[in-house]
Amino acid sequence: MARVLIYSALLFWAFICLFPIYWTVTTSFKSAVDVTQGHLIPWLDFQPDWKGFRSIGLSPDTIGQFSNPREEFLSRFTNSVITSAGASFLALVLGSLAAYGLSRFRYKFAWMRNDDILFFFMSQLILPPVVLALPFLVLYKALALLDTRVGLIMLYTLTVLPIVIWIMRDQFNSIPLELDEAAFVDGLSVWGAFLRIILPLALPGMVAAFILSLVLCWNEYFFAALLTSSDAKTLPVMVASQTGSQGINWWSMAALSTAAIAPLVLVGIFLERYIVSGLTTGAGK
Numbered sequence: 036m037a038r039v040l041i042y043s044a045l046l047f048w049a050f051i052c053l054f055p056i057y058w059t060v061t062t063s064f065k066s067a068v069d070v071t072q073g074h075l076i077p078w079l080d081f082q083p084d085w086k087g088f089r090s091i092g093l094s095p096d097t098i099g100q101f102s103n104p105r106e107e108f109l110s111r112f113t114n115s116v117i118t119s120a121g122a123s124f125l126a127l128v129l130g131s132l133a134a135y136g137l138s139r140f141r142y143k144f145a146w147m148r149n150d151d152i153l154f155f156f157m158s159q160l161i162l163p164p165v166v167l168a169l170p171f172l173v174l175y176k177a178l179a180l181l182d183t184r185v186g187l188i189m190l191y192t193l194t195v196l197p198i199v200i201w202i203m204r205d206q207f208n209s210i211p212l213e214l215d216e217a218a219f220v221d222g223l224s225v226w227g228a229f230l231r232i233i234l235p236l237a238l239p240g241m242v243a244a245f246i247l248s249l250v251l252c253w254n255e256y257f258f259a260a261l262l263t264s265s266d267a268k269t270l271p272v273m274v275a276s277q278t279g280s281q282g283i284n285w286w287s288m289a290a291l292s293t294a295a296i297a298p299l300v301l302v303g304i305f306l307e308r309y310i311v312s313g314l315t316t317g318a319g320k
Contacts, residue, residue, distance in 0.1 A: 114267055138207035
């Protein structure tokens with residue numbers, strides 16, 4: 036009986052988590068009337084239509100034709116890919132180095148020790164983005180980084196770096212220190228042991244940190260809307276701008292959201308085992 040209750044609760048929670056995705060995908064195939072009347076089930080409550088995807092030039096009947104909305108979507112999609120992947124990769128490189136140092140060496144900076152330094156990094160996540168809005172706006176204007184991919188990559192790297200350090204430190208802590216010592220005995224330097232021995236063993240954690248960073252950067256809206264105007268605008272900003280003379284074009288917004296979600300879903304499916312392995316490292320300690 037207890038098992039039935041547990042599985043029932045899990046199924047209910049899965050339904051709650053997945054329903055927004057279902058709603059988004061089905062809304063992209065609805066007409067205006069179906070959206071306003073809240074029809075839920077395709078072919079029963081409403082007849083699916085390509086209106087949402089047609090509005091952004093991604094429907095089967097428009098995919099072979101020139102479309103300004105599709106060109107804009109591809110441009111924003113490219114910006115999201117470059118900024119998210121670039122920031123995630125840069126954060127992974129810097130975060131892995133910092134995490135390895137915090138895991139293998141002992142530091143003393145004033146009253147701060149390794150755990151205090153890690154807490155300092157994690158405390159950066161406490162600041163609400165709106166507090167940093169004006170300083171970054173003034174700084175980026177002075178450095179000519181407004182509406183540039185480089186500017187977003189640098190900012191996103193700072194945003195996800197604490198999370199990468201946290202995940203990778205736990206990953207390195209789970210790898211026995213004796214492996215480093217054996218590598219030193221064999222003649223490897225600290226860099227050699229790190230690059231040739233430790234990093235390959237930490238691959239699941241690296242993939243998990245990269246995917247988590249990618250998702251956070253991909254979905255970031257506030258700074259993308261604040262610091263970009265045309266050239267570096269990303270998908271979340273484009274999704275939020277789907278308004279017309281008669282209000283919000285829910286079908287277009289849903290189609291854009293579906294197209295934006297799809298790449299992350301595919302990445303999660305193919306790299307699921309790395310994500311689970313990386314995020315559960317050290318959970319038994």
